[in-house]
Amino acid sequence: DGGITQSPKYLFRKEGQNVTLSCEQNLNHDAMYWYRQDPGQGLRLIYYSQIVNDFQKGDIAEGYSVSREKKESFPLTVTSAQKNPTAFYLCASSIQGADYGYTFGSGTRLTVV
Amino acid sequence: QKEVEQDPGPLSVPEGAIVSLNCTYSNSAFQYFMWYRQYSRKGPELLMYTYSSGNKEDGRFTAQVDKSSKYISLFIRDSQPSDSATYLCAMSRHGSSNTGKLIFGQGTTLQVKP
Numbered sequence: 564d565g566g567i568t569q570s571p572k573y574l575f576r577k578e579g580q581n582v583t584l585s586c587e588q589n590l591n592h593d594a595m596y597w598y599r600q601d602p603g604q605g606l607r608l609i610y611y612s613q614i615v616n617d618f619q620k621g622d623i624a625e626g627y628s629v630s631r632e633k634k635e636s637f638p639l640t641v642t643s644a645q646k647n648p649t650a651f652y653l654c655a656s657s658i659q660g661a662d663y664g665y666t667f668g669s670g671t672r673l674t675v676v
Numbered sequence: 677q678k679e680v681e682q683d684p685g686p687l688s689v690p691e692g693a694i695v696s697l698n699c700t701y702s703n704s705a706f707q708y709f710m711w712y713r714q715y716s717r718k719g720p721e722l723l724m725y726t727y728s729s730g731n732k733e734d735g736r737f738t739a740q741v742d743k744s745s746k747y748i749s750l751f752i753r754d755s756q757p758s759d760s761a762t763y764l765c766a767m768s769r770h771g772s773s774n775t776g777k778l779i780f781g782q783g784t785t786l787q788v789k790p
Contacts, residue, residue, distance in 0.1 A: 569719075594776055603684065605782035606764070613776050653719055661768050661778050664710045667719035 565590045569654050569668035575676045576641065576648060584639045584671045586654035592666070593659050595637035599623060600651045600670075609652075612637055613659065641673060649675050679703055682765055682781025691790050695752040699765035699781045702746065706767040706779070709741050711750045714762045714783070723763075724750060755788045762786070 567588040576582045586595065597609040608621030612631040626645025631637055637656075641648045651672050655665035682699045689695055697711075707728055712720035724739040726732045726748075732739045738751040748767075752759055765781040 596777070603782075606780045608777065611777060651717070655719075657776075657778075659776060661776050662708050664708075664712075664722050664725060664766065665720075665778060667712075667721070669719045670717070672717070 567654060567656050567666050567668040569652075569671050571671060572669070574671055574673045576673060577676060579643045581640055581642050582673065584641070584652055584654075584673070586637045586639065586668060587635055588637075588656045588666070589635060590656055590666060591634075592656035593634070594657045594661065595631070596655045596657075596665065597621075597627070597629065597637070597639045598653045598655065600653060606653065609639065648673055677702060679779050680765065680767065680781045683784055684782050686785040686787060688787045688789060689755055691755060691757060691788055693755050693788070695755050695759070695786060695788075697750040697752075697763050697765075697784050697786070699748050700746055701748070701767060701779075703769070703779075704743070704746065705769040708768045709739070709748050710766040710778070711737075711739055712764040712766060714764060716761075720764055752786075755786075757788050757790050760787045 570585045594613045596611040598606040607623050610629040612618035628640045653670050654668040657665045680701045709726045711724040713723045714720040726739050729741045729743045736753045740749045762783045762785045764783040766778040
């Protein structure tokens with residue numbers, strides 16, 4: 564079955580550490596996205612990529628980095644520069660233009676300890 | 677002003693009630709309209725999809741788009757406790773102005789009580 568897989572489901576980070584969240588899709592979608600979800604704040608776009616080897620900053624890119632070396636993969640690194648990283652992170656993919664919506668992964672819950 | 681406004685609720689209804697969820701938007705370029713359902717600690721799943729104006733029905737769910745009023749609605753008939761979730765509206769532009777990104781509402785949390 565085609566889908567989008569995020570791992571791990573739960574992740575704990577110590578202060579000052581970088582952590583990487585994985586996102587893989589086998590839907591043959593060109594575009595991929597990373598969102599952050601906090602209670603009462605809806606979905607906020609971190610980064611998105613519409614083609615391999617290219618990506619753009621979203622609304623809250625500071626403290627995050629991404630890469631898009633393969634069509635299937637769009638990992639997100641939460642760096643130590645992100646001062647409030649505890650959140651639910653969602654990865655999504657779509658055909659170009661997103662006219663038919665996104666397919667979301669099941670999310671990664673990141674907690675700073 | 678946000679491009680898409682959605683009342684975050686929470687909305688609590690008894691089982692069997694008709695639920696109305698709504699979003700308003702400001703950009704007349706939006707042509708594709710969606711509703712996502714998100715259960716707690718899960719990713720959103722696409723529930724309804726509508727292009728341009730009109731109604732679309734799928735079982736107990738009906739999506740309506742009124743482009744003249746820049747207003748979209750999702751109706752749930754005979755609501756069930758399993759409908760308890762957060763519902764997000766989303767929309768995208770058409771053609772050359774399409775940035776490839778969906779614009780989401782804040783989400784409305786719905787609780788259906790048995």
